[in-house]
Amino acid sequence: MSRSKTLFVCSQCGHESPRWLGRCPDCDSWNTFAEERLPDKRDPRRLRLSGSAGQVERKDPVSIDRVDSSGESRRSTGIAEFDRVLGGGLVDGSMVLVSGEPGIGKSTLILQAAHQIARSGNTVLYVSGEESPGQIKMRAQRINAIDNRLLVVAESNLAAIADHISETTPSLLVVDSIQTLYDPEIPSAPGSVSQVREATAQLLLLCKQLGVAALIIGHVTKSGAIAGPRVLEHMVDTVIYFEGDQSHAFRILRAVKNRFGSTNEIGIFEMGEHGLVGVDDASAMFLSGDNRSVPGSAVTASIEGNRPILVEVQALVASCGYGTPRRTVTGVDYNRTAIILAVLEKRVGFCPSNYDVYVSAAGGVRVVEPASDLAIALALASSFRNKPVLPETAAIGEIGLAGELRAVSRAETRIAEAARMGFKRCLVPKRNVQKMTHGAGSGVELLAVSTVEEALSLGIEE
Numbered sequence: 001m002s003r004s005k006t007l008f009v010c011s012q013c014g015h016e017s018p019r020w021l022g023r024c025p026d027c028d029s030w031n032t033f034a035e036e037r038l039p040d041k042r043d044p045r046r047l048r049l050s051g052s053a054g055q056v057e058r059k060d061p062v063s064i065d066r067v068d069s070s071g072e073s074r075r076s077t078g079i080a081e082f083d084r085v086l087g088g089g090l091v092d093g094s095m096v097l098v099s100g101e102p103g104i105g106k107s108t109l110i111l112q113a114a115h116q117i118a119r120s121g122n123t124v125l126y127v128s129g130e131e132s133p134g135q136i137k138m139r140a141q142r143i144n145a146i147d148n149r150l151l152v153v154a155e156s157n158l159a160a161i162a163d164h165i166s167e168t169t170p171s172l173l174v175v176d177s178i179q180t181l182y183d184p185e186i187p188s189a190p191g192s193v194s195q196v197r198e199a200t201a202q203l204l205l206l207c208k209q210l211g212v213a214a215l216i217i218g219h220v221t222k223s224g225a226i227a228g229p230r231v232l233e234h235m236v237d238t239v240i241y242f243e244g245d246q247s248h249a250f251r252i253l254r255a256v257k258n259r260f261g262s263t264n265e266i267g268i269f270e271m272g273e274h275g276l277v278g279v280d281d282a283s284a285m286f287l288s289g290d291n292r293s294v295p296g297s298a299v300t301a302s303i304e305g306n307r308p309i310l311v312e313v314q315a316l317v318a319s320c321g322y323g324t325p326r327r328t329v330t331g332v333d334y335n336r337t338a339i340i341l342a343v344l345e346k347r348v349g350f351c352p353s354n355y356d357v358y359v360s361a362a363g364g365v366r367v368v369e370p371a372s373d374l375a376i377a378l379a380l381a382s383s384f385r386n387k388p389v390l391p392e393t394a395a396i397g398e399i400g401l402a403g404e405l406r407a408v409s410r411a412e413t414r415i416a417e418a419a420r421m422g423f424k425r426c427l428v429p430k431r432n433v434q435k436m437t438h439g440a441g442s443g444v445e446l447l448a449v450s451t452v453e454e455a456l457s458l459g460i461e462e
């Protein structure tokens with residue numbers, strides 16, 4: 001028997017080291033190194049799974065103008081928000097990695113998509129290494145996803161899965177989850193970096209050869225024993241993050257890599273009694289719906305992908321008893337908030353060092369765009385002065401270190417969304433207003449402001 005080499009591999013990013021390390025020099029995560037035994041390099045295992053298709057076929061270079069590119073056909077997943085993130089549907093032969101924390105709804109989303117694809121007359125093979133067919137059926141009944149072309153199998157041995165794929169030749173392969181698959185010939189434990197990489201590489205090869213689209217689920221894990229989905233992001237065609245706050249019903253689907261579309265689009269879902277439901281009217285979701293004028297709340301229009309979304313930012317400024325003041329932010333950028341606090345201190349005499357500051361975006365969404373700076377400043381100042389922001393007023397603008405307001409991108413789109421949601425006024429950087437050729441034209445009164453002081457004196461009630 002050949003002696004295999006052992007290596008320590010970071011489960012988060014795949015960094016290899018001959019010694020154990022407490023902290024990964026590559027991705028800075030702590031305690032993520034696990035010992036793995038690597039197979040002998042001379043091992044002629046490669047292409048083993050693919051049978052006859054594994055024989056290396058000769059491909060001749062062709063002139064680029066004669067390359068056939070019409071072959072990319074897309075299949076709708078039947079879920080508009082999912083299609084949007086994929087760039088218009090699932091491309092045949094492509095591999096999509098859907099990653100997210102346990103319990104976020106990955107299995108539910110993928111099962112819904114699998115059902116829709118089966119319903120339109122295609123065979124779908126759903127391989128689960130986590131749940132029994134009975135458990136999958138229970139979920140399928142709950143979300144009404146029963147179809148005779150949806151085949152389920154509880155299997156985690158890679159060779160057996162390859163056989164199932166070759167026998168059933170599905171249009172779509174679902175793997176839930178990639179961390180449960182294993183190749184018995186690899187000495188490391190299932191879930192280790194080498195197993196996860198090998199499983200992905202072999203499935204990729206097989207799916208590309210057969211033209212099968214694959215949806216692969218990957219758990220985001222914090223522990224070192226199980227490889228995170230990041231170690232295989234470079235191998236797949238599309239990487240999608242499914243995220244959201246466990247305590248909120250809504251979920252956001254975001255493409256971070258997409259060989260077949262843009263990575264700007266997001267899909268918004270709500271987890272309901274019968275599975276995930278796409279949310280068309282996202283703005284309604286992230287406004288608290290409380291129309292009373294309360295100090296410490298301001299609304300911004302953020303752009304997510306191609307969609308404008310109105311988000312309510314809330315701030316609470318409370319005097320701190322003693323010790324270091326607290327700075328707690330959720331859903332907004334910590335560093336931008338720190339800069340805004342410093343600007344407010346210099347410009348409007350708000351002295352944050354004596355106060356605890358809490359800032360959050362309603363509904364658990366993340367607004368990290370600089371265009372939301374002005375709303376954060378308004379919410380902070382409004383809470384500090386204990387005076388509400390003008391009713392039915394939205395605010396957009398990036399704040400510079402000198403307290404000046406910088407123009408934001410796509411101001412018209414943002415203002416139009418505010419108008420659609422019934423807002424009457426919008427604080428807008430003067431530079432944006434100057435550039436507008438035909439006004440906003442949407443019935444919203446534009447309050448052009450060039451500095452933070454000006455915005456605060458106009459935007460907060462006296």
Ligand code: TYD
Nearest residue numbers: 102103104105106107108271272273274275
């Ligand atoms: P699941 O898809 O199993 O999450 P993941 O595969 O990402 O681990 O579902 C997660 C949660 O969603 C689970 O706690 C139950 C809940 N849920 C609903 O609220 N409604 C539903 O219709 C379904 C199927 C699940």
Ligand code: MG
Nearest residue numbers: 106107108176
């Ligand atoms: Mg699951």
